[in-house]
Amino acid sequence: MPGRFFSAVANKTSGLERFEAWTRDYAPLPGIPDEFIDPDGLSRPHWRRMLSALAEYEPNEIQQSFATADRRIRNRGLSYRVAGEKDERVWPISRMPLLLTEEEWRGIATGVAQRAELMERVLADVYGEGYLIAEGALPLPALTGSKDYIAEMRGVKPPGGRWLRLYAVDIGRGPDGSWWALSDRAQAPSGCGYALENRLVVSQAFPDLYAQLNVERLAPFFRSLSAGLKSSGQRAEPRISILTPGPLSLTYFEQAYLARYLGFLLVEGEDLVMRDGRIFVRTIAGLKQCDVIWRHIDADWCDPLELNASSRIGVPGLLEAIRNGGVAVENMPGAGLIESRALLAFLPVLARRLLDQDLLIPNIATWWCGQSRERERVLDEFDKISIAAAFGDELPGLNGQSSVIAAEMQANERERLRDSIAVRGIDYVGQDIVRLSTTPRWMQGKLEPRPFVLRVYCAATTDGWRVMPGGFCRISDRADARAVAMGDGVESADVWVLAENPVEVSSLLPSPESARITRLLGNLPSRAADSLFWFGRYLERAEATLRVVRCLSARSVDPDTPMQLGRQSLDRLMGVLVGWGAVDPTTLAKGAAAASEQGLRSAANYGSALSLAHSARDAASVIRERLTHQTWALIGRLEVALKPARERRPSAGEIVDLADEALTTIAALSGLFDENFNRGAGWVFYEMGRCLERGANTCRLLRQFAAHDATEHSLGVMLDLIDSQITYRSRYLVGMALAPVRDMALLDPFNPRSVAFQVNRIDEGISTLPILRRDGMLEEPRRLTTLLRAQLTAERAELVDDARILTVEQELLALANAIAGRYFLQGAGQGRAEKITGFE
Structure with missing residues (x-):
C-alpha cells in the first residue's frame, strides 16, 4: 500500500485526467435512475471514491489487471451454456463492479428477508392447512394453473419446518429510484456460485482496490447456507448431495463449483436410489445413505414415478422418501410455485395478512387475467402495459416469448392476443412496463450507462434468514433493455457492498474443535x-x-x-x-x-x-x-x-x-x-483406466510390429511406440531381436510401458478398493488381475507367440468389463453394487 500511495501522489493530475476521460460523456438515460449519477445530476460519493482510486492506476496496470481477470476465467474453466447450444461459452465478466453502500444494502437485505419469510408462509399454507384458498385470499386456479404446483406435496411436513432453504429475487430500481422486485426464484435459484467466482476473479485482479473500499465478504453467507443445509439432516454429520441434471445443464459449472467449494457430493439422478423410504447414493462401496439433497433440477423432473414419467434425470421414489422423512430436499418440490407471475398480483395483500406488514420491496404492478375485473382492466389498458405468461416462461402462441409490449406488436398479433386473453385469461397477466435502471459499464476505455438486474440471495438458517451481501448482477450491452438474461452481449458484474469500517476476513474453515480428521473416503459415487x-x-x-x-x-x-x-x-x-x-x-x-x-x-x-x-x-x-x-x-x-x-x-x-x-x-x-x-479410490480408477488402455494398446502394437515375422525395422518401430529405444540400446548390444523386444514390451515389470507393469499397477489398485463380499472369496476383478499377474510373472519371452499376446489382450478387455460390472452403473436389469453396507 505505501508504494501505491506514493504512486497516487505522483500521478494525481494524470489520475484526475483519467477519471474525467472515463466519465466526461456519461449521461443517464432520460427518466431512468442510474447508479453513478443521482437525480440532481451529481456523481454519487461511493462511485467517485472507487473510480478515483482506480484512476490512480497507470493505464498499462489497468489493462494488465483486466488481462489477469480474463486469464483467470480461462484457466478456471469458468463457463456457462445458452439454451439450445452444446458448447459452453466463456464466462463474460464486467470490468466494473456494481457498488452499493452499506446503508442502502441494509434496506435491501431487510426487504429481501421479509419477502423470503412471506414466501415461506405462503408455501406452508398452500401445502398445509390451506386457509388462504379456503378463505378466498388466493384463488385456487392461480395455484393449480402452474406446473410447479405439486399436489403430491400436500400435507408433507418439510425437514426443519421450512419449504425454502435458498430464496432469490431479481430486483431493479423503479422510476422513483427505490428498489422493486421483478421476479422471485425458488425452484432452484442459480447464480450464487457465479457471484462467488466473480468475486474471486475481480478481487484477485484488483486486490488493493478491493481491500481499500472495505467490501463485505461472501464466505459468511456460504458458511450459513452450509450450516442450514446440515441442520436439515437427521445425523450429526449428514451426507449432503447437490442433484444436477448433468454436464449439459446451463449452469453445470456453477453446480460443480459449489460442490467443490462446500465439500458436497455432486450427483445425478442415476447415482441415487430409494430403498425402504430412504435415499441412498450408489458408491463403489455399496449404498450409502443420503441425508440432504440440494436440488438443482426442476421439481417436475425429479421423480418419474409420480411426476414427469419421461424424466431420465430424476430419482424414482424421491417423493415417497420425502413423505417418509427419509431425506431432506432443499428447496422442497413445489416451492417453484412462488415463481409464477399470477401470484405477484396477490402478494401485497398476502403480506398484510400473513406478516401484518407492507412489502418493503414491492413487486411491479401485476393483474392476473383469471379474474374478470382484472381481465377487463388489462384489456382496457392494453396499449399501456405489457402482457406476460401467468405460469412458466412462454406466452401461448408467441414463439417462446415470456412477455410482450402490446403497443409494439403488429395489429393482427395484438388482436389475436386480446382474443386469447378474453377466452382464456387464466394464462396471462398484465404488468406495468419495466424499464430497467442503469449502472456504469466499461466500454472501449470509458463508462456508459447500461441496464442491469440484480439477483439477491437469502438463506434459511437456524438463526433466521441471512442475505448474501452482494449478489448476481447481469448487465446488458444495449441502452434500452427491458430484460437481461445471460446471452449475447450480457456481462455479469461483481457486486460490492461497501462497509463503513474495515471488514473482518472470513472463510469456510471450521473451528479446530469441530474438525474431524478423515484421510480416505469410501463414498465415491x-x-x-x-x-x-x-x-x-x-x-x-x-x-x-x-x-x-x-x-x-x-x-x-x-x-x-x-x-x-x-x-x-x-x-x-x-x-x-x-x-x-x-x-x-x-x-x-x-x-x-x-x-x-x-x-x-x-x-x-x-x-x-x-x-x-x-x-x-x-x-x-x-x-x-x-x-x-x-x-x-x-x-x-x-x-x-x-x-x-x-x-x-x-x-x-x-x-x-x-x-x-x-x-x-x-x-x-x-x-x-x-x-x-489424492491417492484414494478416485485416483485408483483413473490409474486403472490408463493402465488397462495402455496394456491393451501395447498388445495390439506387439501383434503388428513384434509378431513372428517381425523385421529389425519393425522392432525399432515397436520400441519407438512404447518410448523404450534408449532403455533397449543400453541393455542390449546385439541389435534388435524379437525375444528381448517382446520381453521389454510385454513382461518386464520394471518398464513403465510394459503390459506386466500395467497389470501390477491394476492389481495393487484393486486391492485398495472396498469389497462387498465377506465370505473370503475374491471378487471377479481381483480374481482376474491376480491370475493375469501370476501368468505374466511366470511367462518366458522366448516362449511367447502371437496367440498368447492376443490372449493377454482379451484378458485385459475382460478385466475392464469386470471392473465396469462391479463398480459402475449398468443398464436396467444388470448387476449393480447396491448392497447396503451401512449408513456411515
Whole structure:
C-alpha cells in the first residue's frame, strides 16, 4: 500500500485526467435512475471514491489487471451454456463492479428477508392447512394453473419446518429510484456460485482496490447456507448431495463449483436410489445413505414415478422418501410455485395478512387475467402495459416469448392476443412496463450507462434468514433493455457492498474443535468412478494415437529408412490408425501425410487424437468438481493444440511438432494427477483406466510390429511406440531381436510401458478398493488381475507367440468389463453394487 500511495501522489493530475476521460460523456438515460449519477445530476460519493482510486492506476496496470481477470476465467474453466447450444461459452465478466453502500444494502437485505419469510408462509399454507384458498385470499386456479404446483406435496411436513432453504429475487430500481422486485426464484435459484467466482476473479485482479473500499465478504453467507443445509439432516454429520441434471445443464459449472467449494457430493439422478423410504447414493462401496439433497433440477423432473414419467434425470421414489422423512430436499418440490407471475398480483395483500406488514420491496404492478375485473382492466389498458405468461416462461402462441409490449406488436398479433386473453385469461397477466435502471459499464476505455438486474440471495438458517451481501448482477450491452438474461452481449458484474469500517476476513474453515480428521473416503459415487476410469482410458488412447501419428510422420520422411521394409512398417502404422478409427480407409491411398493429418485432428473420426481429447474432456466434465483448475486448463490446452490452425496441410515435420506438443500436454496432465490427486479410490480408477488402455494398446502394437515375422525395422518401430529405444540400446548390444523386444514390451515389470507393469499397477489398485463380499472369496476383478499377474510373472519371452499376446489382450478387455460390472452403473436389469453396507 505505501508504494501505491506514493504512486497516487505522483500521478494525481494524470489520475484526475483519467477519471474525467472515463466519465466526461456519461449521461443517464432520460427518466431512468442510474447508479453513478443521482437525480440532481451529481456523481454519487461511493462511485467517485472507487473510480478515483482506480484512476490512480497507470493505464498499462489497468489493462494488465483486466488481462489477469480474463486469464483467470480461462484457466478456471469458468463457463456457462445458452439454451439450445452444446458448447459452453466463456464466462463474460464486467470490468466494473456494481457498488452499493452499506446503508442502502441494509434496506435491501431487510426487504429481501421479509419477502423470503412471506414466501415461506405462503408455501406452508398452500401445502398445509390451506386457509388462504379456503378463505378466498388466493384463488385456487392461480395455484393449480402452474406446473410447479405439486399436489403430491400436500400435507408433507418439510425437514426443519421450512419449504425454502435458498430464496432469490431479481430486483431493479423503479422510476422513483427505490428498489422493486421483478421476479422471485425458488425452484432452484442459480447464480450464487457465479457471484462467488466473480468475486474471486475481480478481487484477485484488483486486490488493493478491493481491500481499500472495505467490501463485505461472501464466505459468511456460504458458511450459513452450509450450516442450514446440515441442520436439515437427521445425523450429526449428514451426507449432503447437490442433484444436477448433468454436464449439459446451463449452469453445470456453477453446480460443480459449489460442490467443490462446500465439500458436497455432486450427483445425478442415476447415482441415487430409494430403498425402504430412504435415499441412498450408489458408491463403489455399496449404498450409502443420503441425508440432504440440494436440488438443482426442476421439481417436475425429479421423480418419474409420480411426476414427469419421461424424466431420465430424476430419482424414482424421491417423493415417497420425502413423505417418509427419509431425506431432506432443499428447496422442497413445489416451492417453484412462488415463481409464477399470477401470484405477484396477490402478494401485497398476502403480506398484510400473513406478516401484518407492507412489502418493503414491492413487486411491479401485476393483474392476473383469471379474474374478470382484472381481465377487463388489462384489456382496457392494453396499449399501456405489457402482457406476460401467468405460469412458466412462454406466452401461448408467441414463439417462446415470456412477455410482450402490446403497443409494439403488429395489429393482427395484438388482436389475436386480446382474443386469447378474453377466452382464456387464466394464462396471462398484465404488468406495468419495466424499464430497467442503469449502472456504469466499461466500454472501449470509458463508462456508459447500461441496464442491469440484480439477483439477491437469502438463506434459511437456524438463526433466521441471512442475505448474501452482494449478489448476481447481469448487465446488458444495449441502452434500452427491458430484460437481461445471460446471452449475447450480457456481462455479469461483481457486486460490492461497501462497509463503513474495515471488514473482518472470513472463510469456510471450521473451528479446530469441530474438525474431524478423515484421510480416505469410501463414498465415491459409481458414476464418478466410471468417469475417472474413462477419462484415464481416453487420455491414454489419445497418447497412443499421437505416438503412432508421430512415428508415421517421422519415418515417412526418414532418408535412412530401408525402402521395402520401411514401406511395410508405414502400411502397418496406417493400418493401426484405421483399426483405431482415427483414419478412413479411403485416405490410405493418399499416403502417409494425409493419414497423419487425419489421425491427428479429424473431428469426424472418433479415434483421432482430437476426437479422443474431446471425449476425455466430456468424461472430465462429469467429475469437474473433483478436478483442479490447473487440470481443467490443461485439458482445454490439449484440445487447442490439436485443432486445425490453418487451411493448408501441415508438413511431416509440423505434424511431428504438433504431436510432440500434445504429448507434452498429456505428460503435464499425468504429472499433475501424480502430484496433486489424492491417492484414494478416485485416483485408483483413473490409474486403472490408463493402465488397462495402455496394456491393451501395447498388445495390439506387439501383434503388428513384434509378431513372428517381425523385421529389425519393425522392432525399432515397436520400441519407438512404447518410448523404450534408449532403455533397449543400453541393455542390449546385439541389435534388435524379437525375444528381448517382446520381453521389454510385454513382461518386464520394471518398464513403465510394459503390459506386466500395467497389470501390477491394476492389481495393487484393486486391492485398495472396498469389497462387498465377506465370505473370503475374491471378487471377479481381483480374481482376474491376480491370475493375469501370476501368468505374466511366470511367462518366458522366448516362449511367447502371437496367440498368447492376443490372449493377454482379451484378458485385459475382460478385466475392464469386470471392473465396469462391479463398480459402475449398468443398464436396467444388470448387476449393480447396491448392497447396503451401512449408513456411515
